[in-house]
Amino acid sequence: MLCALSACHPTAPHDGRVVVRYWDKWNGFEAEAMRAVVDDFNAGQNRVWVDYSAVSQLNHKLLLATSGGVPPDVAGMYAEDLPVYAENNALTPLYKLAAEAGVRREDYVDVFWQTSCHRGTLFALPATPNVSALVWNKKMFREAGLDPEQPPRSIAELEAFNEKILRRRPDGSIEKIGHVPNEPSWITPTWGTWFGARYWDGQAAVEADSPENRAAFRWMRSYPDRFGAQNLLALRDGFGSYASSQNPFLSGRVAMTLQGVWIYNFIKNYAAPGFEWGVAAFPSVDPARFKAVTVASGDVLVIPAGAKHVREAFEFLRYLESPAPMEKLCLGQRKFSPLRQVSEDFYRRHPDPYVRKFAELASSPGVRPVPRITTWNEYSADLADAAGRVLTGSADPDEALANVQKREQAHYDRARERWDRNVKTLTALWAAAESRQ
Template sequence: MLAGKTLRCLNFFRPSKDLSIFLLSMALVFLTGCNPSTNEDRVHLTYWEKWTGFEFEAMQKVVDQFNETQDDIFVDLLSTSQIERKIIVSIAGGNPPDVAGIFSEFVPVLVQMNALYPLDGYLEQAGIDGEKDFINSYWKVCNYEGYTWALPTTGAALAFHYNKKTFGESINGLSFPPKTLDELDAYAEILDATDHDRIVNATFLPSEPDWWPFVWPLFFGGELWNGKDKITLTSDKVVKAYEWVASYSERLGVERVQAFRGGFGDLFASPQNLFLSGKLCSELQGNWMQTFVEKYAPDLEYGVAPMPTDTEDLYGTSLVECDIIFIPKGSKHPDEAFEFIQYVTGQDGIEAFTTGLRSINPRNVRSEEFIQNHPNDNMEFFDSLAMSDKARANPRIPLWYEMLDEMKAVFDKIWLHKGEPYEVLKEAEERLQERLDRDLRTWDRVKDVRKVEWDEFVETTRQGAHPL
């Protein structure tokens, strides 16, 4: 009888035992899985970066150096793809990173969405004069609507890269490297090699790589918009630029040139890359190219020069881009985040990072050690492009994605001769203008409220008070 009762009791309690095991397991999961941090008392900052591979490693080194110098802050670096989109979602979800890095062209987009904290107060408090400290072209893109939103971490500039074996000397008295697009066209007439219906070698293709379909007007002195309220795709210089683009596929034949491009697939980081494989004699590329040459075409001898331009007075024009670091709105530790930003963009941090990336140091001053140890053979040249008055940034427009898509479609249509350049540009201009007008109307409705909010944040941080 007693034994039976005991057995029943045991059976009764079995579910509770299972439940206890379950709860214990859950507790362990929570303790071990959801809170991997150590017992340190330091404030943990979450830092999202778009970098992967060797670029991520270079930033990780800087982060490690910062963490070693710190008793109060510990930075966790996380590689995040499509970061500019995820930042928005994370802010909306109330759980953004404390600090993040993106490409500079997204500053206007994020500012108009109220996704960033202004840094002006912090900068003043820390005694940082960005205008003096940073190369002008990189400093400008960190500013928008009268506030500073970010600081540059590394810079880039585009230049004319040429294969010294296939395109390495002057022909018929033309200047070398070519300074004007007329000269480049003359070289192309001579050097382009075809075999029956196939292109064997091409001198230059505006379609390679297809990353900057909007860039060509720069080399004609044209602008895609007036910087305020008007899209200017049908201005004479922009139309002339795309007529020049069309002339290349016209001369080589659309089908032949597409077959030539398509043969290698859409591969940049590969030995099959048109330029790295020696099939394309020259192309517009950035300062990062040395890394890829060393990896995929170590025997390639190449040189760099400014991109040829429509007229000689424009020679030296370059598209400059930079990576920036900022504090997303909703960051739980903005003061600590700025301390980290200050380290990363300070002389030591930025030199360590840009050495690792083989990229341009966005600060005006370089240490002797940095100059001597920098692994990019052409850094002095790229520095000169970035520091030039002719350095130009991507259009700083809140419709950046729309403009990029529109210019990609414009480029394709013109390149494939699916329309006259003026007509194609006019259609795109009308579409973008309509969207810009809509955006400006929305911005006019909210900008005063936003500015009050930003001014308050700036004032609080200027006084050294905690903003939250």
């Protein structure tokens, strides 16, 4: 089993190079894009060989391999998982290596540098990034008598558009709708961002029941009140899976959704030919106060604690973080670059007509990193459950959030106790890791 997990390298060359084992979650064209960059790196020098493996359920395998003392030298993970791994001493701090190699914060779109750090320490370097945006179906706008080039600018306007796009069947059930907050289903925990919510104060307090988040949940509650809980349930049951032509946005059942930069790939693969769409900042509750709001996350590359070839692993990271390889990767994965410096050629060659819009959003004043609290996994699951109850009309928003607040504050208090217990050990371990580099 250990061999299967880590130790066998059937593709490793025997020319004396240091083999850097790299695990990432990609498959399909995204894996091919990363493999092409790895091949370039391997061909461009004769000291290090990066052995790239596509690994399913990467988080679980990384957890087991790291705790077993046989981690890969480089791993790709989602930015939101970084705080948990960092606080459990599963990652190698990278400040010293980055400083030596001339990797600077100024080189990056700031939010992606932020999502690579935890408690002031750099633990990762950004790979392909993501921000969320409003994506709308222009044909559905036109059919509803709306200007297809003019997306809503506020939540109030979004709801006005929603009413115009709404089509009911004779029995009252919903055939088409402008927007529903749980499509796609994973976005419900973070709607508060567009109402100014922060989720935690950055220190000791969870802010699930802040006035801003309560406003977001009251907005969600307005859906079952206006459209009928059973109608919304029936509507959702008619939605096909995300990666299919029955995706409700691609099949013309929902006109406006919150999506990431990946949506281009799904439109290309699953939407009908000639599908007309647009991208803009998702409207906030108060555009004067909250402009161009978006949540940034994405993929980061880390060197797990206990990796055998830290310097060689960082050499590969350094290469990948240079403008040309990063552009090649992002072009191959149809995403935008996390670097500030991007060539015009990148945008010219990019197949996604809205990639520049996503890149602009990442640099907007309204950008927020995904909450970097170590309990985010359970916190977001709890928020999603509360949102689910509110959207079916079975819970009062304030009560649902009060429950989340109580539970999640208790969870975070426990996490802080763990941090307080480990802080001295961790600080010493991180300092020792950097001194060895």
